[in-house]
Amino acid sequence: MPSPTLADVAREAGVSKGTASKALNGVTGVSASTRERVAAAAAALGWTPSYAARALSRASTGVFGLALARSSETVGTESFFMAMVAGLEEELALTDRALLIQLVPDVEAESELLARWAAERRVDGVFLLDARLEDPRTAVVEHNGLAAAAMASSPLSPMISRLAVDEDLRMDLVLERLMAALDELPEDAGRHLLYLGGLPQFQHVMARERRFRERCSAAGVGASVLHSDYQQHDVSRWTREVLALHREAGCRGVVVDNDLLAAQLLVELGRDGVRVPEDLAIVALEDSILCTVTSPAITALHRDTREAGRLLARLLVRHIEEGTLTEAIGPGGMVVRGSG
Amino acid sequence: MPSPTLADVAREAGVSKGTASKALNGVTGVSASTRERVAAAAAALGWTPSYAARALSRASTGVFGLALARSSETVGTESFFMAMVAGLEEELALTDRALLIQLVPDVEAESELLARWAAERRVDGVFLLDARLEDPRTAVVEHNGLAAAAMASSPLSPMISRLAVDEDLRMDLVLERLMAALDELPEDAGRHLLYLGGLPQFQHVMARERRFRERCSAAGVGASVLHSDYQQHDVSRWTREVLALHREAGCRGVVVDNDLLAAQLLVELGRDGVRVPEDLAIVALEDSILCTVTSPAITALHRDTREAGRLLARLLVRHIEEGTLTEAIGPGGMVVRGSG
């Protein structure tokens, strides 16, 4: 039983396809009576518009793309992604739009995919996560006139809408905790902190590092920085480095980029007999359920990532509908949770 | 700069649209020389086929749908979903297919969405997770002739391909652990176990419960079952019930449906002074990083969920290409990890 087409509905209602189309789409210029007749016919036949035909004649798809240049391990374990995806989804679903997700090995592959999506007219717009200092996606987006919204701490391009993330504030919030802890230590204890961040290619990592160094320097606190590529097999290596800093430089606190790394670090340090937070405090810049099931629980900067997803989706929709670049800050209500 | 169309390529190569189409699609019946000329023209112009036009004329979309009747909280925190999605993605990407994901509030909404996708010819097929005893999606799939593949412990319909999950085996594997632990207890200790499962509407939950009761009964072990809707705010309630069973019925071990619930239960029990596993052993039927960062680490049945996703995707692709129902068992290599 092939699904009925507009032609079937038009015949059933005794009007032309054009009129049926207008009636069904609420376009002005159709008498109330025929509009009703058409609607009844469509309902009787159980007509639903063909997605592809609509996309072809309207030149818009109702689909938004998200290419993720992360391994499926990372995507599967880092809470950030699922929360983000859930938020995007939630907002798009409100207006019957869909999200197309594709995992790619690296940012080059991501750029290629974006270019292909643009050429195929596959999506109405794309979301950009993990903004980089030199971001190859920018050129692709600009060159193809692709509508895009990024989550980023600084602007990527005048053509890309942005959900601005205040990384300075985020770093300040967690440092406040660690500095306070340092103040409680005996006079002769070391005053040294570490930022265990992601790869320096990322905007947010460099923004955090800069702020971290500034603050430490202003407070007369020693500062070290290590960059991780977040791969799980690296955890024990990072642990050794953290341990060395603790023992040799008197490091007493670590700011960790994400919940996963923080939790794993906590476990490894525990094995090495380091007490957290007494010997070494850990604060994560991303919160999740992971931080609540370790012992002790991990102190983490909490933000509503799902809400960030909703905001980002809303931004892109507005960008497309109004044809203008939009910016927003968010999500609000960030707070450090836990007492580690 | 509008993207070039097939007509542009054909003009550039000096052939008809039809010939250009055949040449580009590797259809037989085109001379090698024109095929080359067309390919060169396409490359020169940077032509990429319009997705919508192709979908319309081919009556197939290259898109597969996954509707998830779970709250975005659950999807964002339960490791199963992301791993599954990553696996589906990974397999589909190999053949340039895409995954369309949509979150819906409940299984009724999911059924409606599937019906709409079918009517809109939006997807080539759909994936079905969380199979239910009375599953309303079955009728929708059958009625609309939608290609579907489910992950399920028993068949949903002769029209639906299936990745068979052996829940009996899964329960046996974890019970083996718990029974062995019981055997080490002093003579006068209680011999009683609990299965903390999801909602009884789910196939897998009932399959597990049945097996759990059978095994316990065969071993002369007392058996209790509690059903949770997995909502986080319920954890303390479940903890109280578990505690009561431990104290009053002498329950010494709990099989928990998933990693998240197990981890939370462990934390709460710890607060109440219950030692795990000495007083009460916990084994989870789903493994994840969560199980490794608690202390003690949680013993869990590990399976490669990403591989399950790949298998499920492959199943649906084959189902569609060969037009026949396919079944598979998997993924293999399940093993209980940890010593809790």
Place this chain on the structure above:
DNA sequence: CTGAAAGCGCTTACAG
């Protein structure tokens, strides 16, 4: 092997 034509199922000026 190649071309002209029809068709996929819609939408959108353009006449009337």
Place this chain on the structure above:
DNA sequence: CTGAAAGCGCTTACAG
């Protein structure tokens, strides 16, 4: 307000 026609960008019989 309504209809006939053209068009969106492809694919696919059908002739030649």
